[in-house]
Amino acid sequence: MREAPLDDALVLRLVDELHDTGRVTDATWTGLAARYEANQLLEMLAVAGFYHLISFVVNGARVEPEPWAATFPAISSPEPERADVSARGGGDVTP
DSSP states (O other), X not given: OOOOOHHHHHHHHHHHHHHHHSSOOHHHHHHHHTTSOHHHHHHHHHHHHHXXXXXXXXXXXXXXXXXXXXXXXXXXXXXXOOOOOGGGTOOOOOO
């Protein structure tokens, strides 16, 4: 995967931080503020928030995608590692 240009990387970091914590770190904000105007920064926050709003409503209401809509490729996740609790006497952790 190619590395994103610095401006793109900062915007992606903003979105990731908002998604993960609902906050933006000082380092990310400072980096963005050096490249974008205040109204652009507020728009980034609003767009990220609006996307969350729409995704929550659509996913929560189980709205079916339109038949003509493009789909994302399937993502294969690696099998999560299971903790070895046998040494602690915890037994099997398989659900």
